[in-house]
Every structure is written in structure tokens, then in C-alpha cells.
Amino acid sequence: QVLSLENQKAIVEFCKKEKLILLADEVYQDNIYAEGKEFNSFKKVLRSMGDDYKDVQLISFMSTSKGFYGECGRRGGYMEMVGFDDGVGGLMNKIASVNLCSNTAGQILMSLVMDPPKEGDASYGLYVQERDAILSSLKRRAKTIVSSLNKLEGVSCNDAEGAMYAFPTITIPQKAQDAAKEQGRKPDALYCIELLKKTGVCVVPGSGFGQKEGTFHFRTTFLPSEEDFPEIVKGLTEFHEEFMKKYA
Numbered sequence: 001q002v003l004s005l006e007n008q009k010a011i012v013e014f015c016k017k018e019k020l021i022l023l024a025d026e027v028y029q030d031n032i033y034a035e036g037k038e039f040n041s042f043k044k045v046l047r048s049m050g051d052d053y054k055d056v057q058l059i060s061f062m063s064t065s066k067g068f069y070g071e072c073g074r075r076g077g078y079m080e081m082v083g084f085d086d087g088v089g090g091l092m093n094k095i096a097s098v099n100l101c102s103n104t105a106g107q108i109l110m111s112l113v114m115d116p117p118k119e120g121d122a123s124y125g126l127y128v129q130e131r132d133a134i135l136s137s138l139k140r141r142a143k144t145i146v147s148s149l150n151k152l153e154g155v156s157c158n159d160a161e162g163a164m165y166a167f168p169t170i171t172i173p174q175k176a177q178d179a180a181k182e183q184g185r186k187p188d189a190l191y192c193i194e195l196l197k198k199t200g201v202c203v204v205p206g207s208g209f210g211q212k213e214g215t216f217h218f219r220t221t222f223l224p225s226e227e228d229f230p231e232i233v234k235g236l237t238e239f240h241e242e243f244m245k246k247y248a
């Protein structure tokens, strides 16, 4: 879900009050699909709160592996430190300098993400076309996966407002819970393994994320290509119906 400005301000307030460093993972800043929602960096929010908050320490993170570039094979990233003493910056620099540096391709890509083609550049038109095509396809895929999940018995899924994931809650019949116990597995892990074996679709059990006791979820992405979607949705729907029948 995309955090509201109020929510972000409350987080900044909390960090100030508790003297905590705010670590803002902002790798999904380009992946926002919900109408009327937008990315507000914590740096912007922090600065908008006035001088009283200028001692709040913030580190924000960005990566080449997300967004519309999605360059997972050429990993690169950066972190920006705000509100720190220069001495701390110097120490971080020293630590970074004694480590192995990240691969060159990743560094080049990160610099391109930070400095994309501008209006008037020869590649600008193509850049905009590709960026918009990728982001609007992700938006369609986010809608399709959520509406397909919400059609399944006992499944409820919030809108995927951003990022690349849907995280539905699923009802697991008691018989399936008993079968999972016998196998020494968590009930949602049983669901995910049976789904994988039956369809080849790989999702992550919610138990791996620390879900509320007595609830079950799985996490899925909407990254497969759009033309594969009908088959994935069909496989998931048929599997779910069979699973619910098998353990009814």
C-alpha cells in the first residue's frame, strides 16, 4: 500500500520522539498504480515539517532492480544520508572504500536511473514510450491479479497500490490444516507447495512474513509477462477450487 502523507509524518514524529534513525526503503518509488496516490520521499516529508525536525536522521535507499527498469541482473543501488554529522558520513565513506565495490554495470545503470534522458535528448521520446508502456502494463497486471484473486472462495485481496506484489488472505479448511500438521508444515506452506506442484506457479507463504496468528496468506508478484497472465489465472483458479474441494 502507498503510505499517506499523514502516515509518513507520524513515522517522522515517532523517529524524532524515540531518537531513531529512519531507514526509508524507497525502491518502489516509480511503481505506483493507485489513482490519486503518489510517491513522496521521506526527505521531502521531513523537510516540509520545518526546522524542529532537521535533526531527524534519515537514510533512504534506491535500487536498479525495481521501477520500470527492473535490472535485477545488473544490481546496483545507493543510499542517501540526511541529517547526519559530517564525521558519520566520513566513516560510512571509509567503510564503503574498504569493501569491494559493486560491479561496474550496476553502477552505470544506477547512474542512468538517477539521470534519465531529458526533453530534447535524442532518446527522450523512446524513453518515455518504453517507461509508460512498462508502467501501464504493470498497472493492468496489478488490477487483473487482484480481481482474479478476489473471485476465489475464501480469498480476499487489497488493491495492489504499488510495488510488484499482491498479498491475499486465504481461508484454509480445517482438513488442510490437519494435513499440514501431519507433514510438519505451516498450512499456507502446504497450499503454496500444492499450487507449485500442480501448476508450476510459485508463490511465497505468508508465514514467512510474520502474519497474524490464525490467519493465512501468500505473496505473489505480477511480474510475469502480460500474455502469460490468462494461463496463470486459469491455473490458480482451477487449483484453488480443487484444493477447497479436496479438503472440504
Ligand SMILES: Cc1ncc(COP(=O)(O)O)c(C=O)c1O
Binding pocket: 025, 027, 063, 064, 065, 066, 075, 076, 077
Ligand atoms: C522493498 C525491497 N527493498 C529492497 C529490495 C532489494 O533490492 P536489491 O536486491 O536490488 O538491493 C527488495 C527486493 O525484492 C525489496 O522488495
